[in-house]
Amino acid sequence: MNIAVINGSPKGNNSITLQSILYLAKIYPTHNFSILNVSQKIKALEKNCAEEIEILEYADIIIFAYPVYTFLVPSQLLNFIELLHEHKVNLAGKTATQFTTSMKFYDVTAHKFIEENSYDLGMRYVDGISAGMEDLLNPTGQETLKLFFDKLIFDVVTGNTKYIPPYEKNNHPVYTSQLKTDQNNIKLTDRDILILSDYSPDETSIANMVIDFKHASKYSVREINIRNYKFSGGCSGCLKCMSTASCIYKDNFEELFQDSIEMADAIIYAFTIKNHYAHSSLKCYDDRQFFNGHRPLNKGKPVGYLISGNYRQEPNLQMVIDARIQISGTYISGIVTDELVQSTPTSITNLALSLEYALNYKVAVSSNFYYQGGMKIFRDMVYLMQGLMTEDDKFYKQTGLYDFPQKQKLKIFKFKLLGKLINSKFGQKNIQPKLTNYMLKPYENLLKKS
Ligand SMILES: Cc1cc2nc3c(=O)[nH]c(=O)nc-3n(C[C@H](O)[C@H](O)[C@H](O)COP(=O)(O)O)c2cc1C
Incomplete structure (x- = not known):
């Protein structure tokens, strides 16, 4: 198969992500891989990207290989997608997929974004994989990569690919200015x-x-x-x-x-x-x-x-x-x-x-899964890389962002004790039936005092 790889890393051949693609190219020599360093060369491609377009048009499979950058893809890769639209490139009939490396911080939004853009370019799609930066260095990572590639080829050969047509363009009317500044009020x-x-x-x-x-x-x-x-x-x-x-x-x-x-x-x-x-x-x-x-x-x-x-x-x-x-x-x-x-x-x-x-006025700022999940990834990363991320490390120490649960020794001890008590004969009889009442106690106390 002719496989065009859109290398979205601005580091070009020095990209960590690209190493996994080179690994695949090495162990699957019957397939023909063409690597396009689009992000690194974006300035030149803005002037002329005819060669890259030709390679893409000739390919059976297009792999977007890129590092996740700020919830999505590097700006240079987005710029390349803009160029493909400007040049009205038609990639209908090809299959797109993707491979990323990242800290897995919002890799999901990056993957969905590339899937959506693949459909816009007329392509069919096979789910890609999101790898950690060092995955290729261990046998499990290597195996996952091979399994992904085997299934990709199977899907393309059998036509087991997805296509979700983009929404019809809803050409709503252009918004015209309708508000006026009150002349009596100075800003x-x-x-x-x-x-x-x-x-x-x-x-x-x-x-x-x-x-x-x-x-x-x-x-x-x-x-x-x-x-x-x-x-x-x-x-x-x-x-x-x-x-x-x-x-x-x-x-x-x-x-x-x-x-x-x-x-x-x-x-x-x-x-x-x-x-x-x-x-x-x-x-x-x-x-x-x-x-x-x-x-x-x-x-x-x-x-x-x-x-x-x-x-x-x-x-x-x-x-x-x-x-x-x-x-x-x-x-x-x-x-x-x-x-x-x-x-x-x-x-x-x-x-x-x-x-x-x-x-x-003071307003309520509450956190949800997007914050809690994301910050746990940041916390662990900054802690591990504290030698390099010195400013982040200082900030995380000062603001209590290093909130590792293993530090909460008293809480862990309390739950251990509770577990032992509940599982004892005495606990089964006397504590277990009233467990929800015990859990409510602090809230009842608060409400009494409020
Ligand atoms: C500007 C920038 C933004 C990044 N944003 C994210 C991100 O949102 N999520 C994440 O998990 N990693 C993020 N990373 C980390 C890269 O995805 C990661 O280092 C990647 O493996 C680099 O691959 P490459 O060597 O192929 O460029 C970011 C790195 C940079 C430089």
């Missing part, structure tokens, strides 16, 4: 509200939503449109920032981020949905924050979203946004879309109101 300036947007001049719907949010807000609002920012490039994955806390690129992004974005009292993100996320410049913005480590530094900060596009049809994007809010510990004031244009002005006004409330 307040004692809070710094930032709209971090990503759109081009022809994306009028989102531009008008941004205009209306500025009208609706009683505070003056500044805007940074990241599409206009001249990034030297997407995150290269060099990891130098882990020890130096600064990026190898000299394009002043760190200054922009620290001096103009991170310090805002509230942030509204504004973008148009594209390829199941946003334009690759916003993804570049996401990835380039890697220099900042794995520290939730914006706890309680109010945020909101203005989104143009069919958000209701994008459950994976919804999960990415929900998870990002959770992991950052920010307070979500609202998500407004232009799907139902009639109600959009009211929703924008409500978003501005919610944001004002959160800026002036």
